[in-house]
Amino acid sequence: MSPERLERINAMLDQRQPDLTVCMEGVHKNHNLAAVVRTADAVGVSDVHAVWKNETMRVSGGSAAGSQNWLDVHNYTNTKDAIDTLKQQGMQVLVTNLSASAVDFREIDYTQPTAIILGQEKFGASQQALDMADQDIIIPMVGMVQSLNVSVACSVVLYEAQRQRQAAGMYQQPRISQQRRQRILFEGGHP
Amino acid sequence: MSPERLERINAMLDQRQPDLTVCMEGVHKNHNLAAVVRTADAVGVSDVHAVWKNETMRVSGGSAAGSQNWLDVHNYTNTKDAIDTLKQQGMQVLVTNLSASAVDFREIDYTQPTAIILGQEKFGASQQALDMADQDIIIPMVGMVQSLNVSVACSVVLYEAQRQRQAAGMYQQPRISQQRRQRILFEGGHP
Ligand SMILES: C[S@@+](CC[C@H](N)C(=O)[O-])C[C@H]1O[C@@H](n2cnc3c(N)ncnc32)[C@H](O)[C@@H]1O
Numbered sequence: 001m002s003p004e005r006l007e008r009i010n011a012m013l014d015q016r017q018p019d020l021t022v023c024m025e026g027v028h029k030n031h032n033l034a035a036v037v038r039t040a041d042a043v044g045v046s047d048v049h050a051v052w053k054n055e056t057m058r059v060s061g062g063s064a065a066g067s068q069n070w071l072d073v074h075n076y077t078n079t080k081d082a083i084d085t086l087k088q089q090g091m092q093v094l095v096t097n098l099s100a101s102a103v104d105f106r107e108i109d110y111t112q113p114t115a116i117i118l119g120q121e122k123f124g125a126s127q128q129a130l131d132m133a134d135q136d137i138i139i140p141m142v143g144m145v146q147s148l149n150v151s152v153a154c155s156v157v158l159y160e161a162q163r164q165r166q167a168a169g170m171y172q173q174p175r176i177s178q179q180r181r182q183r184i185l186f187e188g189g190h191p
Numbered sequence: 192m193s194p195e196r197l198e199r200i201n202a203m204l205d206q207r208q209p210d211l212t213v214c215m216e217g218v219h220k221n222h223n224l225a226a227v228v229r230t231a232d233a234v235g236v237s238d239v240h241a242v243w244k245n246e247t248m249r250v251s252g253g254s255a256a257g258s259q260n261w262l263d264v265h266n267y268t269n270t271k272d273a274i275d276t277l278k279q280q281g282m283q284v285l286v287t288n289l290s291a292s293a294v295d296f297r298e299i300d301y302t303q304p305t306a307i308i309l310g311q312e313k314f315g316a317s318q319q320a321l322d323m324a325d326q327d328i329i330i331p332m333v334g335m336v337q338s339l340n341v342s343v344a345c346s347v348v349l350y351e352a353q354r355q356r357q358a359a360g361m362y363q364q365p366r367i368s369q370q371r372r373q374r375i376l377f378e379g380g381h382p
């Protein structure tokens with residue numbers, strides 16, 4: 001690996017936020033999967049979680065999501081396993097949800113360890129996700145359309161998290177472990 | 192039109208922001224066009240502008256962009272005409288641009304009449320757009336990807352504008368003309 005490339009990758013790793021993550025629950029259109037992962041990378045998310053409703057989706061969707069091999073994609077076959085894992089990691093679990101009872105997404109403290117659940121394109125998040133999550137959040141809308149595109153909703157929330165974390169100095173010092181850094185440098189250096 | 196529907200449309204019109212707009216310069220993938228228009232509607236944008244590089248794109252793209260008939264789509268065949276029009280309307284013209292000299296998008300005052308230019312998926316905004324615009328703006332990225340999806344970039348900027356305008360009370364009283372309201376009610380009532 002050239003010194004410039006090593007420096008570039010280390011600079012990226014210095015900004016990674018291992019305690020900010022996204023969980024796609026049944027998102028299956030490839031352009032949405034790709035856009036979610038791309039935005040996640042851009043704000044420093046290091047891990048993305050995906051619940052696949054069936055094998056066909058997992059295979060085709062997994063490659064769209066994995067096209068950025070600079071973050072780790074974790075796959076699940078059901079929602080319970082995914083949310084259990086996120087909770088074991090000490091995350092507050094937020095589910096984006098078009099409901100009058102959901103709180104405005106800007107009221108959340110994203111400097112806490114946070115996982116954001118995104119629902120399926122047509123049907124939204126499942127009842128199980130809503131039951132298990134700590135809080136549901138909504139992005140205000142004042143037009144005639146009923147909902148935003150899922151990758152758009154994801155990025156609006158992630159950039160609010162980025163804003164808060166930047167203000168709190170969380171991009172100022174490296175936050176991933178040495179061990180993880182070495183693994184990613186090794187894998188990235190030998191693609 | 193039922194009284195409920197009339198009320199719903201009037202409530203939407205009360206939130207419209209006629210001096211906040213988006214101009215797509217050569218954006219041509221249908222899912223991006225649709226997502227841009229959907230997000231624009233959601234933050235209260237009343238007019239969207241589109242520069243088409245050729246006739247085929249205009250026809251197929253125009254229908255994707257026009258799928259929401261609650262906002263007006265203005266079509267151009269070249270960038271100069273579009274930006275001239277926006278400037279005649281007294282807009283500050285911002286172009287989203289991946290350049291080290293662009294300013295952070297959060298530094299802009301979006302309570303001013305504002306047009307945001309979005310560049311083409313592959314090649315970004317044209318030199319002409321950069322030359323004619325008042326300012327270029329960038330959304331910070333700290334990962335390995337080079338750029339965001341165009342509809343994602345659009346929505347991150349539009350929701351910053353929505354945040355500022357909400358704080359300034361600009362959604363508190365109707366801002367479109369009576370004449371325009373009557374036209375939209377008439378058209379929307381007779382689709
Ligand atoms: C197209 S929407 C799903 C619409 C579905 N009919 C529903 O009612 O949930 C797909 C996903 O985008 C996200 N989303 C879209 N608009 C949102 C908003 N305004 N606030 C929060 N999340 C939103 C949610 O994750 C949602 O599950």
Ligand SMILES: C[S@@+](CC[C@H](N)C(=O)[O-])C[C@H]1O[C@@H](n2cnc3c(N)ncnc32)[C@H](O)[C@@H]1O
Pocket residue numbers: 287288289308309310311312313314315316328329330331332337338339340341342344345
């Ligand atoms: C995929 S990008 C174009 C990439 C192109 N290679 C370039 O260098 O401009 C498509 C459009 O999305 C917008 N965009 C994407 N990422 C952006 C960012 N970080 N800041 C500002 N605009 C961005 C711009 O409008 C850009 O023209």
